[in-house]
Amino acid sequence: MRKFYGTDLPNPLMLGTAQYPSPAILEEAFRASGAGVATVSLRREGAGGAGQTFWQMIRDLGVYILPNTAGCHTVKEAVTTAQMAREVFGTDWIKLELIGHTDSLQPDVFQLVEAARILSEDGFQVFPYTTEDLIVGERLLEAGCEVLMPWGAPIGSGRGLNNEYGLRAMRAEFPDTPLVVDAGIGLPSHAAHAMELGYDAVLLNTAVARAGDPALMAKAMAQAVEAGRLAYEADPIEARDMAEASTPVIGKAFL
Amino acid sequence: MKIVLNGEARDVAATNLAALLVECGLTGKVATAINEEFVPAGLRATKTLNEGDRVEVLAPMQGG
Numbered sequence: 001m002r003k004f005y006g007t008d009l010p011n012p013l014m015l016g017t018a019q020y021p022s023p024a025i026l027e028e029a030f031r032a033s034g035a036g037v038a039t040v041s042l043r044r045e046g047a048g049g050a051g052q053t054f055w056q057m058i059r060d061l062g063v064y065i066l067p068n069t070a071g072c073h074t075v076k077e078a079v080t081t082a083q084m085a086r087e088v089f090g091t092d093w094i095k096l097e098l099i100g101h102t103d104s105l106q107p108d109v110f111q112l113v114e115a116a117r118i119l120s121e122d123g124f125q126v127f128p129y130t131t132e133d134l135i136v137g138e139r140l141l142e143a144g145c146e147v148l149m150p151w152g153a154p155i156g157s158g159r160g161l162n163n164e165y166g167l168r169a170m171r172a173e174f175p176d177t178p179l180v181v182d183a184g185i186g187l188p189s190h191a192a193h194a195m196e197l198g199y200d201a202v203l204l205n206t207a208v209a210r211a212g213d214p215a216l217m218a219k220a221m222a223q224a225v226e227a228g229r230l231a232y233e234a235d236p237i238e239a240r241d242m243a244e245a246s247t248p249v250i251g252k253a254f255l
Numbered sequence: 256m257k258i259v260l261n262g263e264a265r266d267v268a269a270t271n272l273a274a275l276l277v278e279c280g281l282t283g284k285v286a287t288a289i290n291e292e293f294v295p296a297g298l299r300a301t302k303t304l305n306e307g308d309r310v311e312v313l314a315p316m317q318g319g
Contacts, residue, residue: 018317018319019319041316044261051285055283
């Protein structure tokens with residue numbers, strides 16, 4: 001498995017921390033899945049100090065923390081958010097989101113590249129939420145990124161891999177770069193599919209948090225990414241249009 | 256002094272950012288910005304507040 005900025009992950013599942021029915025269920029989902037990375041955000045703190053309780057719980061999970069810049073629409077906003085996240089969470093990792101489209105939450109790749117360059121030069125280890133566009137991927141690597149995170153489908157849509165061809169092409173184009181399918185996963189089969197393409201990890205949130213039984217779905221996702229990875233390593237057969245008998249013809253009785 | 260804290264208009268006695276956090280009970284794990292510029296924790300005590308400043312105090316929260 002490729003390293004993420006020099007770090008080996010315990011398994012290929014990165015799990016979001018939003019939208020769970022309760023903090024206890026969130027914790028249960030993490031324990032059931034063994035996910036090694038938790039994505040988190042920064043929001044305005046209220047007088048009640050809600051953020052402090054959350055932070056304590058996340059720290060107790062003992063996983064790698066990947067703060068995001070969710071909801072940012074400009075380079076300036078994303079860079080400032082990243083700087084604030086680095087101080088609070090004590091990590092150089094940043095999941096860089098630059099949202100460009102209101103309905104699809106498609107990344108604004110032009111601003112993404114610019115922000116990635118500024119943050120990389122400032123010592124951040126950037127995990128850019130991008131599309132499957134190869135040229136954008138190339139530009140992000142030139143900007144200093146050592147990981148690429150193309151979307152599977154729009155955030156929260158649960159559609160799976162909208163463009164398998166594009167994701168496959170990305171894997172072929174960047175053989176040495178850790179690649180993560182981020183967003184759009186709805187089912188374990190989607191997550192397994194991403195791993196079968198040779199992706200290094202899958203990042204998902206809604207599919208687990210909004211499931212009827214989040215902990216059970218988290219476990220299913222963990223097994224799916226593991227199965228997908230093993231399948232990729234096992235070098236699967238090529239699909240073909242016609243049948244090919246698997247039982248030997250030689251030795252068949254003449255009856 | 257009148258400032259805007261996390262989007263709400265406030266009248267505060269504090270004259271620097273560190274004192275403002277104490278005055279408003281925001282003493283946990285937070286990150287700060289004034290007028291869209293990040294202010295590192297180490298600079299809060301020397302960061303003077305001005306009338307009309309927009310102060311953001313952010314804390315860890317759930318995210319995807």
